[in-house]
Amino acid sequence: MHRDGCDPDNVRPEDVLCDFCGAAAWAAGKACVEGHRGSLICGDCLSNAYRSVVLRQDELPSAECVLCLEVREEPAWRGRRAEAAACRRCIKQSAGVLHTSRHWDWVKPANP
Ligand SMILES: [Zn+2]
Ligand SMILES: [Zn+2]
Structure with missing residues (x-):
């Protein structure tokens, strides 16, 4: 998401926030x-x-995915920002993207 009040024609890196933790x-x-x-x-x-959703398979209610x-x-x-939700498909897809990206050293969490 974009920071409140940021200029839509001139979005700077610091204006781009994680929808889920801010x-x-x-x-x-x-990595994002x-x-x-x-x-x-x-x-x-x-x-x-x-x-939560893939490894523990927590039972969470469905919601509109941002x-x-x-x-x-x-x-x-x-x-932490309760107004934003992510569906399981997007979580899996995003994890696949980051996991295989050479640009990031993000690694998919595994079962202990
Ligand atoms: Zn975040
Ligand atoms: Zn989704």
Whole structure:
């Protein structure tokens, strides 16, 4: 997401925030994955989401996903910013993208 009051014609890295924790992950040079309409999930949130929804298979209610804008019949994860949810498909896809990207050293969490 973009910081409140940022100039849409001149979006700076520090204006791009993780939808799930609000961190300026982009400016901090952290791994992150973009979704629809300027949405963003940072690597830290993605790790938490992956552990919850994929590894532990937590039973979470479905919700509109900020990354794909769909409401899917599957668990949707929420981070510190409770208004944003991510569906399991997007979590898996994003994890695949970051895991295989040579640009980031993000590694998919594994079962202990
Ligand atoms: Zn985050
Ligand atoms: Zn989604």
